[in-house]
Amino acid sequence: METLIAFAVTLAAITVASLRYRLPPFLTLVGASILFGLLSRMPAETIVTVATTGAGRIFTLLGIVIFCGVGIAQVLRESGRIADIVADIRGLVRRPLVTAGAAGYLLSVPLMCGITSFVILAPIITHLSFDGRASRTLLYCAGVAGMISYVLLYPAPVVYSTITALGLSGRPWDIDLVALPLSLLLLAGLLLAMRGRMPPAEEAEEPATRRNHRAWLPFIVILGMLAIGSFVPHLHALANINLALLAGLFAALATVPGDVREKALHKGTKNAGIIIFDLAGAGALGGVIAASSFPADVTVLVAAHLPLIILPFVIAALVQAAQGSRVVTAAVTGAILATTPAITAINPLALVLMVSAGALMFSYVSDPFFWLLKRTTGDDFSAVVRNYTLPLSAAGIVTLAAALVVQAVL
Incomplete structure (x- = not known):
């Protein structure tokens, strides 16, 4: 059980380093990964290996995505085309909060x-309101809304990983018969909860008249490639998100003057580098924790003291808190549950919902998205906890309640 103590100490150290000393996230998280490894009595060479592997995994998954997304955003800013996009949106939708939530x-x-999706939407969402506080509310709304659908709906990777790891047969789309209305209910609750933070005048603003549809070209290219790649078998490679975003970035660069292109790439590369390093730090910490005996220790502790019916939720929540990646949470939790009586004692639909509920809990310092939101909004540590961590945890509790209802009824 040493890893459980090490985990608690590490979280406390990260919190102190972030709040009191305001150390940069990358330095804090890499240091935390070494601290956790040492407290867990892992060999020094192993700590370095798994930390760099975890950081590299995040870079592999998000390096191109972040660079291209930030690059497109910077091109739009430097060329003044964000104003054109916002003008188009205001001409169709007068409620920025609904726009942000629905888009995410x-x-x-x-x-x-x-x-x-957040990286792509952030530069547009930020300009939907002239009020700084309201803009941050819109960013949080889009971020939380995106995570709700990403974690609950099939075929998104979280539910897909859970079903695959558990070896569940049957019709996987059946999960959406419950998850879709549940996710929409959570989205509606999120919009109602954040509505009071938006200035009333913004809800009734007159539509802007300026139109320049060339500003939409990068997004048309991205979504067009994803759609073609998804529906045309011989062009499936186009559905690769990295390739689509690269094409979107080139499309954005091709439509602006050379001086704008140079300035956008200079600033965009700098901003993308900072974000990628922050995310890689979270990957390093998650890699060390996942490579330790933490998952096994959690399973033993939970199985000995809690009812079997909530075992999937608790294991998933603790694994999520430990390493941050929701897909990893689903895969690791599924692998653990496959060796327990829970796999046969709990309704498969309820089982999947419980793992998703756990993946929504404790989205804290090990979660790369936590740090991306912190940097994008410019908020302090505690504000990100209030506006991101807690709303997602509330969604997790509601999802757990839905899973228990399914277990009782079906």
Whole structure:
């Protein structure tokens, strides 16, 4: 059980380093990964190996995505085209909060990544309101909404990983018969909870008249490639999100003057580098924790003291808190549960919902998206906890309640 103590100490150290000393996330998280490894009595060479592997895994998954997403955003800023996009949106939708929430919710599943959809949407969402506080509310709304659909809906990677790891047969789309209305209910609750933070005047603003549809070209290219790659078998490679975003970035660069292109790439590369390093730090910590005996220790502790019916939820929540990646949480939890009586004692639909519920819990310092939101909004540590961690945890509790209802009824 040493890893459980090490985990608690590490979380406390990260919190102190972030709040009191304001150390940069990359340095804090890499240091925390070494601290956890030492407290868990892992060999020094192993700590370095798994930390760099974890950081590399995040770079592999998100390096191109972040660079291209930030690059497109910077091109739009430097060329003044964000104003054109916002003008188009205001001409159709007068409620920025609904726009942000719906966009985050809808894009995260086809893009197969809540972070990717947020990176694409952030520069537009930021300009939907002239009020700084309201802009941050819109960013949080889009981020949380995207995570709700990403974690609950099939075929997004979280539910897919859970079903695969548990070896569940049958019709996987059946999960959406419950998960879809549940996710929409959570989205509605999120919008109602955040509505009071938006200035009333913004809800009734007159539509802007300026139109320049060339500003939409990068997004048309990205979504067009994803759609073609998804529906045309011989062009399936186009559905690769890295390739689609690269094409979107080139499309954005091709339509602006040389001086704008140079300035956008200079600033975009700098901003993308900072974000990628922050995310890689979270990957390093998650890699060390996942390579330790933490998952096994959690299983033993939970199985000995808690009812079998909530075992999947608790294991998933603790694994999520430990390493941050929701897909990893689903895969690791599924692998653990496959060796326990829970796999046969709990309704498969309820089982999947419980793992998803756990993956929504404790989205804290090991979660790369936590740090991306912190940097994008410019908020302090505690504000990100209030506006991101707690709303997702509330969604996790509601999802757990839905799973228990399914277990009792079906």
